[in-house]
Amino acid sequence: MEYRNLGNSGLKVSALSYGAWVTFGPQMNEEVAAECMHRAYDAGANFFDNAEVYADGVAEEIMGAVLAKSGWDRSSYIVSTKIFWGGEGPNQRGLSRKHIIEGADAALRRFGLDYVDLIFCHRADLHTPVEETVWAMNHVIQQGKAFYWGTSEWPVQRILEACHVARREHLIPPIMEQPQYHLFHRERFEKEYLPLYADHGFGTTIWSPLAGGLLTGKYNDGIPEGTRVELEGYEWLRPRYEGDEPARKIAKVRQLAPVADELGCTLAQLAIAWCLTNPHVSTVITGASRPEQVAENMKAMEVYERLNPEVLERIEEIVDNKPKPEPDWRG
Numbered sequence: 001m002e003y004r005n006l007g008n009s010g011l012k013v014s015a016l017s018y019g020a021w022v023t024f025g026p027q028m029n030e031e032v033a034a035e036c037m038h039r040a041y042d043a044g045a046n047f048f049d050n051a052e053v054y055a056d057g058v059a060e061e062i063m064g065a066v067l068a069k070s071g072w073d074r075s076s077y078i079v080s081t082k083i084f085w086g087g088e089g090p091n092q093r094g095l096s097r098k099h100i101i102e103g104a105d106a107a108l109r110r111f112g113l114d115y116v117d118l119i120f121c122h123r124a125d126l127h128t129p130v131e132e133t134v135w136a137m138n139h140v141i142q143q144g145k146a147f148y149w150g151t152s153e154w155p156v157q158r159i160l161e162a163c164h165v166a167r168r169e170h171l172i173p174p175i176m177e178q179p180q181y182h183l184f185h186r187e188r189f190e191k192e193y194l195p196l197y198a199d200h201g202f203g204t205t206i207w208s209p210l211a212g213g214l215l216t217g218k219y220n221d222g223i224p225e226g227t228r229v230e231l232e233g234y235e236w237l238r239p240r241y242e243g244d245e246p247a248r249k250i251a252k253v254r255q256l257a258p259v260a261d262e263l264g265c266t267l268a269q270l271a272i273a274w275c276l277t278n279p280h281v282s283t284v285i286t287g288a289s290r291p292e293q294v295a296e297n298m299k300a301m302e303v304y305e306r307l308n309p310e311v312l313e314r315i316e317e318i319v320d321n322k323p324k325p326e327p328d329w330r331g
Contacts (some may be wrong), residue, residue: 001016013046014045014046016289017040017286019207022287023288026056032291033066036289037067039298052107079118083104086102119148121154123153141172147230152178153180162205180206181206189204190322194278214250216268219287256318273299274312
């Protein structure tokens with residue numbers, strides 16, 4: 001396993017990590033979750049991602065129970081939570097000082113931990129001043145309830161505002177973003193967020209490297225039985241797999257298959273490995289509902305080492321969606 005600095009911080013995160021979204025609770029119980037987490041940890045993964053909204057907090061309870069029984073030294077792993085959707089009440093969601101502090105405390109109770117290593121603002125809150133959110137996150141860290149804070153899917157201008165407030169008020173600034181990033185979703189990560197890497201030393205913990213499974217090839221012939229699309233509460237995912245735009249992407253997935261075959265890997269391993277070639281990716285959060293899937297995903301590290309410039313160029317020619325740089329009008 002390779003370990004990368006989380007941006008310009010001193011924290012080392014495994015290049016591949018394991019997350020609880022969708023799977024913990026709806027698809028797997030504590031026993032299966034333990035098997036999956038142990039497979040990831042044994043492969044060198046040291047980061048486990050979670051959020052207060054995942055299975056309405058059950059995902060944090062399951063992960064906490066697994067960690068409590070694991071026997072792992074607390075310094076050997078990194079745990080995250082994300083705050084925004086904590087309940088249905090008017091003050092149980094968003095990024096007010098009240099919800100951030102209460103949400104962090106509630107997450108720690110569910111985990112059974114004294115602290116999380118990373119805490120994210122799960123989305124931007126248009127109803128709360130950025131300054132209030134920055135002060136609240138600073139408080140959480142100063143209280144020892146988390147070590148680093150960041151954002152997830154925030155517009156770049158709002159992140160830059162948070163950085164400005166933190167520096168103006170001599171507070172702890174955000175140092176990481178958790179954006180979606182994969183072969184079919186590149187514009188924000190590769191273009192919009194460039195100032196974050198260059199000027200503010202941001203790290204990233206990217207999610208959905210397989211485009212919700214689209215890049216595995218399992219949707220090439222329609223939606224198979226037993227997928228997350230059929231889970232209660234996840235019907236909103238269906239448009240990602242049906243219609244003209246998904247069909248165009250699936251056609252490209254079919255073209256990527258020979259590349260994977262020549263490398264002796266699966267399409268999933270190829271897609272994950274491709275994400276790792278971007279130097280601004282600190283860690284790729286993988287998800288799996290079976291231990292065998294975890295083991296297969298972790299083998300993407302071997303594929304990453306074989307992605308030479310020629311292979312990467314073939315992939316670019318197939319997906320044909322590289323974001324265009326800002327025009328240089330001076331020539």
